[in-house]
Structures are given as structure tokens and as C-alpha cells.
Amino acid sequence: MSEEPAPRRRQARGERRIAQLLQAAASVFCRTGYAAASTNAIAREAKVSPGTLYQYFPNKEAIAVELGDRLLQEMRATQGLAFDRVDLRLPLPELVDAVLEPVIEFNCRNPAFLALMHGSGDVPGRIAEEHEAVHEQMLTRIGELIRSIAPALDDGERRRIAAMTLGIVKAGLDLVLAAPEGPERDGTVAELKRAVVRYLDPLFAPPLTTTPSP
Template sequence: MPDDTAKPERKRQARGEKRIEELLDAAAEVFAERGYKAAGTNEIARRAGASPGTLYQFFQNKEAIAEALMARYVVRLRAAHGEAFDPAVAELPLEEMLDRIIDPVVAFDRANPGFYALLADPALSPELASAKKPAQKLMFQRLDQILERRAPDLPAEQRTRTAEVAVHLFRGLLPLIMTATEAELPVLVAETKEVLFSYLSPRIDLEATPQHNRRTLTPEEAARKAAHIAMRSNVTTDDVLTAIHEARAEHVRAVENVLDRDHPREDRR
């Protein structure tokens, strides 16, 4: 005989899953608007059209919400990166390769400001900081794989360093991209690609002829250009430097010297 209790149980489960998604959607909005620290569970519940009691049926606290949200983002990010970092892009001309990689990544970040708010927040608890590590590593891992395919003769250590610096240059400029108006966005994305082209070209296209008379840049020159772009907006060069600081030490020291010379620290506020 059919189990008469199965259908009601499935309905309750479906309602619960729907409510969780609504709470996570609301949390993403609140985190994007207020930042993680200032966001409150009562506001998240209200935004989702639920009571605080309902929220606590599913999540113990705000940190649990953020952990679940980050896990959901990682799943979506893998799908977005699957498009952006298709192995076939390694065979394209560098400019086209950067278009194919950067455009979907920027589109994902712009469509998910709550993800960026969590990823960029330096004041998260150790547990939550650990939860965002898979997302932080994903872009580097995918780019490293693309570079290995594109430049198979490049020593592994050099390839890894190149991928690290390229990712951190991109992250250093990401605050501008996230806050840009629709009118500003194409220009900032184009300049970001130019920074990355100038940095990557001599390292992974060693036999290629530079296109459009572009001069290739050293890591510190690429960082200087990123800093100059940042100076045009409300994003400080310290934001750029903080992102680049995660790259290897020999690049960081050169970057700091350039920024200190071109933009004294009192001018970076």
C-alpha cells in the first residue's frame, strides 16, 4: 500500500528548502548592502518575509547563514568558472583568452555582490574565513591549469607564481569593478585586461609578437598601473597593495617601493 505519510513529508521538506533559499537570498542582499559585520539576523528574516524564530529553525546564528551562503556560492562559482576557464581558451590569442576568462568572472561577481562582500571582508571569524578558502583558491587553480596547457615548457614554480600574481592583480582592481556604474564598467574592465595582458604576455607567449604595439610590463609596473587606475576612484592604492601582498614576497617588495615612491602613504587615504 502507498505510504500516506510520504507526500506530506515531502511537501514539508520542499517548503523548508524553499524557505532556506529565501533566507539565503535575503542574507546575500543584506551582506551586500551593509557588510557582514553590520548585518543582523532580524533584518535578514524581515527581508525574507519570515520571523526571527523561523530563521533560527534553520540557522543557529549569522555565521551559520554566511557559511551556507558561501557554500552555495562555491557551487555557482564552479559553474561560472567552468565556462570562463574552459581548457580550449588556452589555445586562443592572449587578448581573446582574457576576454573569455574575465568577462564571465566579472559578470558573476557583479551579479553576486553578497559573495564579494564575504570574500573581501578581512574581519571574518576563523571558521568563516576557512569556509571562503575554496572560493579564493578556485580562480588560481583554474588559471594555473590554463597556463600549464598554454605554456607546457614553463617551469612549474614560475607558472604558479605567474598565476598567483595575475589573480592578485585582478583582485586588486576588483573593488573598482564592483562599484563601477554601467557606463564606467567597460572602461575599467578593458584597463584590467590591459594590465593582465601586459603582465602575462612575456611569460606565457614567449615566442609571440606583441600585438597592437603594447609594451609588456614587469610585475611592479603592472602593479603601478593598477594603482594609477585605483587613484581615479574612491578605491585607495592600499586596497590594491593589500591584494597583491598575498603574492610572493619578491614581487611585493618591488610593488611597495613603487607605490611609496609614486604615492606617499599619506596620499593613499
């Protein structure tokens, strides 16, 4: 049997090294934030020399852009899981659970997403622009869900409710990620879902009917 061609072996090693550096960068960004992070800190986290890091990335911005691209791609897929197959006939608590569970799971698996996307304004412009596009897509998907729940709302009301719902989720996710894994985090997740249900519950209330006076 012939050996694997050397270029393919080098390519596989290179991909593994890139993944190692991105994982290290994610840990550093979570710990210090993007602005305070440095290539030296990322190299130390990855247990490689700065020279090795520079073979793959010219600077911190390039690392952040590559990491951000991968996270945003996965977040777009998560949006699909959250909204594409949701059954709008579900009771509100089950509907909220079905939509939020993929989003919560993604953020718990990738804490660098919030650290990089919702951190300081120093992140590279390309990441900020692409994150804004994903943010707008999320608002649109939430707005579409709200329209199915409360079709009588006008566009302005629906947009405000969608923005407030997303704000509650983002604030709750910060608390979820700050909680230790286990019962405390599970309890925080339950509280986040409960907060969203309580906020949206009035939209499910049947309209009040007035009885004609005799």
C-alpha cells in the same frame, strides 16, 4: 486528481523561505559586511519576524555557512566554464576574455561572494577553509594556463605570475562591482581585461635571438 501531499507542500514552502532568507542575508552582507550583520537585520530585509528566521537557522553563522556553501559550489562550476573549454590557440585578448567573462559574470550576479569571502577575518572558519581551497584551485588553473603559454618558466616563476594575475583580477572585481551597471561598469570590465592582457603579454613575446658576430 489527488492533492499534493502536505509534507511535499511544506517542503517546497520551506525551500522558498530558505531562499528568501539567504537572498536577504546576501543583501545585508553586501551592505554592512559579515561582522556588522545581525539576524535581526536579515529578518527585516526578508520581511519576516526573527522567530521565523530561527525556525530555519539558529544564528548568523549558520546562515553564512549555507550561503557560502551555495556560492562556493557555483564558483567551482564557474571555474570549469572558465578553464575547461578554453582554446589556448586564441590570441591573448580573446583568451583572457574567454577565461574572465564567466568569472566576472558570476561575481556581478553574486556580489555577496566577494563581500563574504574577501571581507573581514570574522567569517566562519568552514567558509574560510573552503574558500582557500577554491582559491588554490584557481591559482592552479591559472598556473596550468601559463605553463601552456610559457613552458620554459620554472615552478616558482609560474606560481608568482599566477598569484599576481589573480590579485589583479580580484582588485579589478572590487572596482567592477563598485561601478554602476551600464556603460560605467562595462568600461571598468574592459579596463580589467586590458590590465590582465598587458600584464601577461610579455609571456607571449618570442624569445630574443642574437646574431653571431662576424
